[in-house]
Amino acid sequence: MDIAILIYDRFTALDAVGPYEVLSRLPGAKVTFVAERAEPKRTDTAQLALLADATIDELTHPDILLVPGGPGQAALMDDGPVHRWLRTADQTSTWTASVCTGSLILAAAGLLTGRRATSNWQAIDELRALGADATPERVVFDGKLATSAGVTAGIDMALELAAKIAGLQVAQAIQLGLEYDPQPPFDSGSPRTAPAEIVEAVRAYSRFAEQPA
Amino acid sequence: MDIAILIYDRFTALDAVGPYEVLSRLPGAKVTFVAERAEPKRTDTAQLALLADATIDELTHPDILLVPGGPGQAALMDDGPVHRWLRTADQTSTWTASVCTGSLILAAAGLLTGRRATSNWQAIDELRALGADATPERVVFDGKLATSAGVTAGIDMALELAAKIAGLQVAQAIQLGLEYDPQPPFDSGSPRTAPAEIVEAVRAYSRFAEQPA
Numbered sequence: 001m002d003i004a005i006l007i008y009d010r011f012t013a014l015d016a017v018g019p020y021e022v023l024s025r026l027p028g029a030k031v032t033f034v035a036e037r038a039e040p041k042r043t044d045t046a047q048l049a050l051l052a053d054a055t056i057d058e059l060t061h062p063d064i065l066l067v068p069g070g071p072g073q074a075a076l077m078d079d080g081p082v083h084r085w086l087r088t089a090d091q092t093s094t095w096t097a098s099v100c101t102g103s104l105i106l107a108a109a110g111l112l113t114g115r116r117a118t119s120n121w122q123a124i125d126e127l128r129a130l131g132a133d134a135t136p137e138r139v140v141f142d143g144k145l146a147t148s149a150g151v152t153a154g155i156d157m158a159l160e161l162a163a164k165i166a167g168l169q170v171a172q173a174i175q176l177g178l179e180y181d182p183q184p185p186f187d188s189g190s191p192r193t194a195p196a197e198i199v200e201a202v203r204a205y206s207r208f209a210e211q212p213a
Numbered sequence: 214m215d216i217a218i219l220i221y222d223r224f225t226a227l228d229a230v231g232p233y234e235v236l237s238r239l240p241g242a243k244v245t246f247v248a249e250r251a252e253p254k255r256t257d258t259a260q261l262a263l264l265a266d267a268t269i270d271e272l273t274h275p276d277i278l279l280v281p282g283g284p285g286q287a288a289l290m291d292d293g294p295v296h297r298w299l300r301t302a303d304q305t306s307t308w309t310a311s312v313c314t315g316s317l318i319l320a321a322a323g324l325l326t327g328r329r330a331t332s333n334w335q336a337i338d339e340l341r342a343l344g345a346d347a348t349p350e351r352v353v354f355d356g357k358l359a360t361s362a363g364v365t366a367g368i369d370m371a372l373e374l375a376a377k378i379a380g381l382q383v384a385q386a387i388q389l390g391l392e393y394d395p396q397p398p399f400d401s402g403s404p405r406t407a408p409a410e411i412v413e414a415v416r417a418y419s420r421f422a423e424q425p426a
Contacts, residue, residue: 012234013230013233014230014233014234014391017226017227018227020226020227020261021225021226021227024258024260024261025258030260031258031260031261032260033260033261040253040264045237045244047233047243047244047245047246047266048230048233048237048244048246048263048264049263049264049266050261050262050263050264051253051261051262051263051264053260053262100392120392121392138396139396139398149392150390150391150392151234151390151391151392152368152391152392152393152394153392153394155365155395156395156396156397156398159397159398159399160398163398163399168399169411169414171398171399171401172399172401172407172408172411173401173411173414173415175397175399175401175402175407176401176402176403176404176412176415177363177364177415178227178363178364178365178402179313179333179334179351179362179363179364179365179366179402179403180364180365180395180397181351181365181366181397181402181403181406182365182368182369182393182395182397183351183352183369184372184388184393184394184395185352185369185372185373185376185384186372186376186381186384186385186388188384188386188388188389189389189391189392189393189394189395190389190394191389193394194385194388194389195385197382198382198385198386198389201382201386202386202390
């Protein structure tokens with residue numbers, strides 16, 4: 001089972017590594033980090049680089065296609081090699097998935113028109129403007145399309161995906177292996193639960209603040 | 214604020230990337246992934262490589278020192294350059310931290326003797342045998358020592374650390390930025406909540422099964 005995770009300049013590491021850690025533990029899984037060029041890709045903080053082990057042209061028909069988000073998403077909204085690869089890969093994939101603003105890239109490539117999908121909480125309006133039936137849920141499945149909200153939501157999505165692919169017990173074993181029994185010390189992980197002044201501060205300092213809604 | 218995250222052959226990616234994603238967002242944070250040699254380090258699945266941007270000798274006095282776990286931990290239990298670096302760095306660090314079996318490496322280097330600490334749920338006995346006051350909690354603080362349980366526990370630890378370093382509001386803003394409002398689809402993330410047969414299966418297939426308790 002070939003799993004292609006797209007990486008690009010200024011992606012968010014955890015968007016990619018969360019689902020990788022889950023999906024790579026599926027029986028028979030082979031994860032490949034791919035990019036336009038097979039080279040190290042530096043994340044949004046510039047403080048970490050992950051190696052792309054193959055080019056997108058070397059893996060055109062993965063069983064699972066996953067697109068992480070991050071500030072670099074903004075540079076991948078125009079048609080080009082990545083969009084063409086996404087459209088080709090989606091034609092034969094068993095699952096097409098995204099984390100955070102990765103769904104904006106899928107939408108810009110024309111793959112989410114009329115489909116139920118989610119994204120980072122600050123990107124829901126933009127996702128809707130790109131033609132998706134956007135909903136601010138944490139994980140959304142629509143047929144073979146699996147999208148998730150910001151960053152850490154990719155872990156929850158990947159566990160659901162693992163159960164659909166390999167059954168409940170395998171997914172539970174993976175969850176235990178990752179000791180995924182989350183105990184966040186604060187209740188500030190969603191705009192619905194975070195203190196209002198925190199939501200406003202994050203919104204004000206975000207790159208989304210400069211974009212038209 | 215210099216943050217050194219040690220990586221090595223066959224570490225678990227999410228152990229390192231979870232805390233990185235939190236701590237790199239602290240004001241003034243500069244995270245550096247370090248290793249004995251500045252080269253790509255391949256994870257336990259062999260399906261991903263992260264770049265070590267500096268050698269351990271280039272960063273001997275980080276403010277925060279973090280050691281992830283993973284199967285490769287077993288090759289770092291003997292005294293040598295990594296242990297010497299850990300002891301040196303710990304002398305001046307503000308915080309010394311670990312995720313999962315990273316605490317076994319700290320213990321083997323002599324840094325956890327008599328200290329309250331945690332580890333992967335399957336490594337608690339080994340941690341105790343190495344001289345720590347081992348406890349199967351998710352996150353344990355003992356003075357400047359911060360240890361966490363398996364893999365994903367590093368995210369919870371890092372958020373607590375973020376609050377201690379930069380205050381509650383900064384930590385809450387980071388949590389919201391990462392949309393860390395976990396909704397695991399199953400309740401199988403701890404040996405206390407997972408179905409008994411899942412716990413036994415994970416135990417049987419684990420590398421810990423072959424080790425003396």
